[in-house]
Amino acid sequence: MATGKPTVTDRSYKFDFVGKGKIWFIVSTVIILAGTVMFFVRGFNYGIDFLGGNLLEVKFKQEISVTELRKVMEETGYGKAILQSTASDQYIIRTVPITTQEKTRIIDSLDKKIGIIKPLVQDRNVAAGFSKQIIKYTLIAVAISIAGILIYVWIRFEVRFALVAIFEMLHDLFIVLSFYTITYREFNTTSIAVILTILGYSLNDGIVIFDRIREEIRINKKEKFSDLVNYSVNKTLARTLTTGTMTLFPIIVILIIGNETLKDFAVGLLIGIISGSYSSIFIGSPLIVAWNNRFQKYKK
């Protein structure tokens, strides 16, 4: 921007985010619609946190194929167990809720027939109704943070910013939920943690852009609102991209080197952070202009 004579009133911008708003609304709508369709067709791939059940992760003394392990599980009477390989000699075995005695029987049988390394890698047993509480309190947490943010942004900015902020948050929430239904990735308590994390983080970029718009409105009252918004998004673009990229660095490293537990967390965060930056730039700014054009009070 450092051309010969930079002036305060120079409000030229490079990218027209507001004008292209419709395209991005369509993109988001398609993703969320696909997610919703998949939700009704197939639903979430709930983990044992939600369905109740038992999960054993076992490291065997030797490498073993899924078919071989399946055979052993059938012989033990748990042919329907879900088997997932986490290494060539390591498996996650998911069954319905079982008693301690039944679990001991499975472990003994695996030990006798294949040989396992003790202690187990992990072992979880969840009662069937447990998730009801998690869902209830998650919904409360989501509702309270949305209400809190609505009030805060309303006080610090204006009601139109507050409503757009909430829209952005919900957008990111639904994008992440759609990610889980479309990819059929396991939906468990980690996913809930990811969703809540996104809730806390997704608005950062949006607020920075709002702050710039707020400032520009004050400095220049005559300018067309859509130009002010475009200018503000462009001015903050370098920051949005820089911060977004840096936040993603450790997450991408985890995706490359992490174990399944860590990856589970990182994948959701990756989607959520990208969606957070995307919605702040491409969804929030056209939306606030659209809101302005709709209500006479703000028209310029």
Next chain:
Amino acid sequence: MKQNRLNLIVLGIFIIVIGLSIWSILVNPIKLGLDLEGGTQVILKATQLQAADTGTSGTEQNSGSISSAAIDKAMLIMLNRIDKLGISEPLVTKDYSNNIVIQLPGVDEPDKAVELIGKTAQLEFKIVKGIDENGEYELGPALITGDKLSNASAGYDSNGQVVVQFSFNSEGAAEFEKITSENIGNPLAIVLDGEVKSAPVIRSVISGSGVIENIGSLEEAKDIALVLQTGALPVNLEIQEVRTIGPTLGQDSLQQSILAGIIGLILIAIFMVAAYRGLGLVSLLGLASYIALFWGILSILKTPLTLSGIAGIILTIGVAVDANVLIFARIKEEMAKGKSKLASFREGFKNALKAIIDSNVTTLITAAALYRFGTGPIRGFAVTLAMGVIISMFTAIILVRSILFLMINSKIMTPKFIGVKIPKTQIPKTQKEH
């Protein structure tokens, strides 16, 4: 140079606090959560005890509402049992909805320990009124319960059978004497958690002690003795979740996330210096202080670090540098307008501050909601997220500001250091400030 003195004081305070923080890290190592250290976590839901002890309140169904005093008492009793089992460093806490969460690092037989810790162990003595058509005992009300015991131990009776011997405390002994004297010739049922263990006929007045018969093994007798010693739980407990993380999985997760954090930090450092040159270098000082303070506070608070806590830390690294990115972008913008170094720095910090505060407050609002209504791991995340946001405000804004303002008149603070290209005509302007 009043300004400089203030900045030096700020810098001095930071150096002292960071020193203390590093000292604390060395003295108190970070406590690890179960998902990183390995161990067993149990979530128990408390439900009302069956109203059997009064015998008259069969219709009373107080489901759901359990007093928090009862839960606190149950937690204390369980802690006592864990202690007697010889498990070190247990953690018994209550969560958002009055579930009891027990964490046991490194137990050999988690299932057995869990069963024992959560056993109600309600010992009752009831007069047998008769036997119904199914062969079940018809029992009178509980005349005396296990909370008046003074001791219990496993042993053998004269026939070589495994028994649990118990003795009453003085109050219990007096009561038991009265009960037995009034019921000579009647069978007295000894009921443990609703199961009639034996129903011997009272032949004479008994006061101080007695035995529980029909116990499978000496091991079982020892377990019963242990739970009787610690007292009955005032509530019934249903196991909601038992989770055992083996030591290798926890170690893997910890090492990988630390490695990811380090590699991520290195990448961030390269990126910051590439984008903001000297300013980027100064912000790295802020980031290093941020990590030292964060780690230090974690070690002082003794909150166990969990996997989701690490997720929070990793996310806040982004938040911490973000403040500097915002500030530096604003400084460069001001300088591009042709303002002096000092004015640009002042304006840059001032203009960025609002955005930083507003975005951080929205994050804090969510963290507070997560802390209040989140489950265990989510709470851990909320704590680290909030800590990170608050600490980063100090390091990225106050500390970095002091360092930059102290440096502002030195020779190294060139446009190249700041990373801006200033048109040649404007250079004299930037040297005029003081």
